[in-house]
Amino acid sequence: xxxxxxxxxxxxxxxxxxxxxxxxxxxxxxxxxxxxxxxxxxxxxxxxxxxxxxxxxxxxxxxxxxxxxxxxxxxxxxxxxxxxxxxxxxxxxxxxxxxxxxxxxxxxxxxxxxxxxxxxxxxxxxxxxxxxxxxxxxxxxxxxxxxxxxxxxxxxxxxxxxxxxxxxxxxxxxxxxxxxxxxxxxxxxxxxxxxxxxxxxxxxxxxxxxxxxxxxxxxxxxxxxxxxxxxxxxxxxxxxxxxxxxx
Numbered sequence: 001x002x003x004x005x006x007x008x009x010x011x012x013x014x015x016x017x018x019x020x021x022x023x024x025x026x027x028x029x030x031x032x033x034x035x036x037x038x039x040x041x042x043x044x045x046x047x048x049x050x051x052x053x054x055x056x057x058x059x060x061x062x063x064x065x066x067x068x069x070x071x072x073x074x075x076x077x078x079x080x081x082x083x084x085x086x087x088x089x090x091x092x093x094x095x096x097x098x099x100x101x102x103x104x105x106x107x108x109x110x111x112x113x114x115x116x117x118x119x120x121x122x123x124x125x126x127x128x129x130x131x132x133x134x135x136x137x138x139x140x141x142x143x144x145x146x147x148x149x150x151x152x153x154x155x156x157x158x159x160x161x162x163x164x165x166x167x168x169x170x171x172x173x174x175x176x177x178x179x180x181x182x183x184x185x186x187x188x189x190x191x192x193x194x195x196x197x198x199x200x201x202x203x204x205x206x207x208x209x210x211x212x213x214x215x216x217x218x219x220x221x222x223x224x225x226x227x228x229x230x231x232x233x234x235x236x237x238x239x240x241x242x243x244x245x246x247x
Contacts (some may be wrong), residue, residue: 001028002224008222012068014158017170021161022245022246023089023243023244023245024105024194024243024244024245025052025242025243026044026079026228026242026244027055027060027239027242028242029055029139029182029220030054032055032077032147034079034080035077035078035079035080035157036074036077036078036080037052037053037076037077037078038075038076038078038118038121038123039052039073039074039075040073040074040075040121041235051065051082052072052075052077052196052232053075053077053230053232053234058075058240059238059239059240060230060238060239060240060242061095061098061236061238062109062230062232062236062237062238062239063095063096063099063232063234063235063237064095064097064236066095066097066099066227068097068098068099068236069097069098069099069100070099070100071099071100071101071102072099072100072184072232074121074122074231074232074233074234075231075232076118076122076123076229076230076231076232077123077229077230077232078123078227078228079119079227079228079229080113080227080228081227082190082225082226082227083113083190083226083227083244084190084192084224084225084247085129085190085191085192085246085247086190086244086245086246087113087187087188087189087190087244087245087247088113088186088187088188088228088242088243088244089185089186089187089241089242089243089244089245090111090116090185090186090187090239090241090242091183091184091185091186091239091240091241092109092183092184092186092238093129093182093183093184093224093237093238094132094235094236094237094238095108095235095236095237095238096161096236097235097236098234098235098236099203099228099234099235100234101234102235103234104167104176105234106131106132106133107131107132107135107212107234107236107237108130108131108132108231108233108235109130109131109230109231109232109233109234109235109237110128110129110130110131110139110230110231110233111127111130111186111188111228111229111230111231112125112126112130112141112226112228112229112230112231113126113128113188113190113195113225113227113229114126114143114210114224114225115125115222115226115227115228115229116212116223116226119140120142122141122165122169122231123140123141124141124143124146124213124231125141125142125143125226126138126139126140126141126143126195126207126210126223127138127139127140127141127231128186128188128195128205129171130172130186130231130237133177133179134177135174135177135178135179135184135186135199136170136174136177136178136197136199136204136205137171137172137173137174138174138187138195138197138205138207139169139172140169140170140171140173141168141169142168142212142213143210143211143212143223144207144209144210144212145172145207145208145209145211145213146207146212147172147205147206147207148206148207148208154200155168169220171205172205174197174199174205175203175204175205176202176204177199177205177224178199178200178201178202179199179200180200183240184199184200185198185199185200185201186198186199189246190247192222192224192225193208193210193211193222193223193224194206194209194210195207195210197218205244209225210222210224211223228244
């Protein structure tokens with residue numbers, strides 16, 4: 001029989017490294033405290049009657065209020081704070097509505113991180129794709145990185161460092177699709193210039209040596225920190241249990 005003192009010791013050593021008390025919720029109220037909205041320069045601007053991001057019963061409801069099929073510009077909810085070494089946890093599920101110009105396309109959203117320029121759209125950053133059948137792809141938006149797990153595509157071979165070729169958007173596909181009906185979980189482990197993507201517990205992508213343009217065309221400097229963003233890209237989607245913890 002295990003004595004009470006030994007049991008306490010065993011519990012201490014089997015407790016996860018990241019305790020729940022270390023987790024900081026990022027979405028907590030209807031005012032979306034700690035975040036701001038940026039909108040692509042087209043179509044209607046969010047109003048109190050038709051906002052893009054609505055806090056409902058501990059859920060963030062994206063594009064829930066506009067009429068299905070209506071034209072809606074792309075938007076992003078961007079954190080006021082910058083982060084560098086962290087684990088980000090997000091749960092999402094798709095809604096029913098789609099909006100022009102993507103009424104015939106698969107539902108699409110995404111998690112941006114290391115955002116460094118919001119004067120252009122999409123903001124310059126790195127992205128973990130959220131898209132039907134493609135969740136876990138890595139997109140480089142005006143940035144550069146090395147893919148260590150994701151499969152290659154037309155822009156770069158598998159595992160090769162990305163070379164800027166004039167394309168603003170570069171994609172590393174996930175190793176497999178683990179999206180499921182209903183709620184899905186994404187976790188990003190970001191350690192400065194390295195980021196690993198997990199979908200429903202499966203490791204699907206890793207990018208390393210993340211960089212941003214420097215002061216000259218041929219200069220690339222380390223990209224190791226920045227705000228986080230959630231995309232609104234023509235599809236109704238719900239988020240819950242969005243929290244962050246330091247590595």
